[in-house]
Amino acid sequence: MTGLQRIRSVLAGLLMLAGVALLLVQPEAGYRIIALILSVVLLIDGVRSLWFYFSMARHMVGGRLILFRGIIALDLGMFAYSLQEIPPVYILLYLLVANLFAGVIDVLRAMEAKRMESRWRLNLAIGIANILLALSCGFCFRNPTLLAYVYAAGLAYSACLRIAQAFPKTAIVYIP
Amino acid sequence: MQEDFHYYATYCAAFLAGYSHAESLDICYSAQFVDLCSASLLAKIRAPRAAATTQLAMEMADARTDLLGLQNITRIWASFHFLPYDLYAEKKGVSRLYRQKYRLICQPNGSLVEDTVRLAKGSSLQAVGLAMHVLADTWAHRNFAGTPSLVINNTNEHFYELLPDGTERQIKFRHNPTAPDDLERGLFTNSLYQMGENAVMNLGHGRAGHLPDYSFIRYKYLPAWGGYRELLKDNPSDYLHAFCQMIEAMKYLRGERERFEKERYDRAAIEGLEDEIQTILCTRRLDACADWKALGERLSGQPIEAFSVEKYQQAYRDTPESGKDETFLGKFILAALAQKSMVTNKIYRSGSLLAGFSVDYEQKGFRGIKDFRKLVEQAREGEG
Numbered sequence: 001m002t003g004l005q006r007i008r009s010v011l012a013g014l015l016m017l018a019g020v021a022l023l024l025v026q027p028e029a030g031y032r033i034i035a036l037i038l039s040v041v042l043l044i045d046g047v048r049s050l051w052f053y054f055s056m057a058r059h060m061v062g063g064r065l066i067l068f069r070g071i072i073a074l075d076l077g078m079f080a081y082s083l084q085e086i087p088p089v090y091i092l093l094y095l096l097v098a099n100l101f102a103g104v105i106d107v108l109r110a111m112e113a114k115r116m117e118s119r120w121r122l123n124l125a126i127g128i129a130n131i132l133l134a135l136s137c138g139f140c141f142r143n144p145t146l147l148a149y150v151y152a153a154g155l156a157y158s159a160c161l162r163i164a165q166a167f168p169k170t171a172i173v174y175i176p
Numbered sequence: 177m178q179e180d181f182h183y184y185a186t187y188c189a190a191f192l193a194g195y196s197h198a199e200s201l202d203i204c205y206s207a208q209f210v211d212l213c214s215a216s217l218l219a220k221i222r223a224p225r226a227a228a229t230t231q232l233a234m235e236m237a238d239a240r241t242d243l244l245g246l247q248n249i250t251r252i253w254a255s256f257h258f259l260p261y262d263l264y265a266e267k268k269g270v271s272r273l274y275r276q277k278y279r280l281i282c283q284p285n286g287s288l289v290e291d292t293v294r295l296a297k298g299s300s301l302q303a304v305g306l307a308m309h310v311l312a313d314t315w316a317h318r319n320f321a322g323t324p325s326l327v328i329n330n331t332n333e334h335f336y337e338l339l340p341d342g343t344e345r346q347i348k349f350r351h352n353p354t355a356p357d358d359l360e361r362g363l364f365t366n367s368l369y370q371m372g373e374n375a376v377m378n379l380g381h382g383r384a385g386h387l388p389d390y391s392f393i394r395y396k397y398l399p400a401w402g403g404y405r406e407l408l409k410d411n412p413s414d415y416l417h418a419f420c421q422m423i424e425a426m427k428y429l430r431g432e433r434e435r436f437e438k439e440r441y442d443r444a445a446i447e448g449l450e451d452e453i454q455t456i457l458c459t460r461r462l463d464a465c466a467d468w469k470a471l472g473e474r475l476s477g478q479p480i481e482a483f484s485v486e487k488y489q490q491a492y493r494d495t496p497e498s499g500k501d502e503t504f505l506g507k508f509i510l511a512a513l514a515q516k517s518m519v520t521n522k523i524y525r526s527g528s529l530l531a532g533f534s535v536d537y538e539q540k541g542f543r544g545i546k547d548f549r550k551l552v553e554q555a556r557e558g559e560g
Contacts, residue, residue: 049371055273055274056270056271056274056327056373057326057327057373059274059327060327060330061330061332061399061400061403061404062330062400063400065371105237105238108234108237109235109237109238111234112216112232112234112235117220118217119219119220165243165244168244169544169545169546170244170247170533170544171535171543172251172516172517172520172521172535172545172548173517173534173537173545173548173551174518174521174535174536175517175551175552176536176538
């Protein structure tokens, strides 16, 4: 990583932690903030897809699909942004699926490691935690406060990862 | 390539190059071990994880695709399975990032193959085996890159098998990783289409399934990077070239040849065996282990034991820290670190950070991932 990339990584992590604090202080307003974040994410995704098409994918066989995807994502992002209110149930569904998927992958990875008699307990614990989180979203389907807490937990995890990845040594020594 | 080629065929090539039965076994074990030496396995035997030469299916599914995760993936797959052909290749009218990924496309007979073989010269048999894996994969995995990239590695529905009777059949892909490929119906498993440029599904030949790993198959398709030009992949021919080039390389490593040169294949070494080898390569089946094993046993007159991933693990674990580098797996780990360090350095020097930073020890001393300190210790021992 370059020095600039490390600084960017720490700053992004700190910004995300600020978002976590906001969600924890005002959980009832949280779901509006999350909805806003998701619509902005869609907008950014649309712009990124278009950038990806013009810089790289236009040289690829079948790359025009990326162009269409970018236009649709941009359109959806603008549509979501224009909405006054997204029903919390959709955001909860999104969180449920994302956590469940991550949890299942972690459990499968732990099983693979266990078959090899390698280290597996930490992965299994993380997987079970993710699945429990998904289930809690499922049980409290219409509770915006819970939604804010679950989202805050995920955001905090990502923020810590971002900050942590700015510090380890990453270069490879070469002896001619 | 699979166990049939990396283990049994490599044994045959090593024996034909002049190695003894025992040496050939060590070489082919190391060649096959490249496909199994994952971070999980290294964690299990308490070995440096930076020496990983592959990633397991679930390690891939769980792999991070942020900057550091992608660099780790690229270091592993470009160094051991998709050796880049030309790190200074030019392609007009494309962005810098596209060009950097384009330059990682694997092909045989690149300068990095020479570097790989030379790196193994004067080193352990484990280093020889590892180099043979890398060399052989340049033939099987050609036209794909060892980094996740949709724009380089994607394929589409224009994919046809050229059958032995001269007809063509469109290949149908499915995404069930537990279902075996169905040769009769032309039904193969490949990775899911993912629109994200850096999705792990777009690593290497995932989008073409295991087709590059079968020696018998001939097919044509449109590589994503090829500008709609149809590409014919002739595996029987490529695998035969790989076999004869391995013999050539190992004769150099044994000291029978003064130089290792690209595009030289020791066809003389297989005189009298060519028809049998062609038959093994061209027979339609998922696994040719039995025939390669029979050929190897006939060549040496010795039994070839089945590959066991466990074989050397206990010895490595039981050896005190000071003696680990002298064990079978210790030597393999040193060879893997050296190969990864060399390829990362070449990619870095070409102006690309796709495999991460490389620090020249002679200029800046030791920096970076501490697992690589072993290379410094080994170099000092060599000087001493």
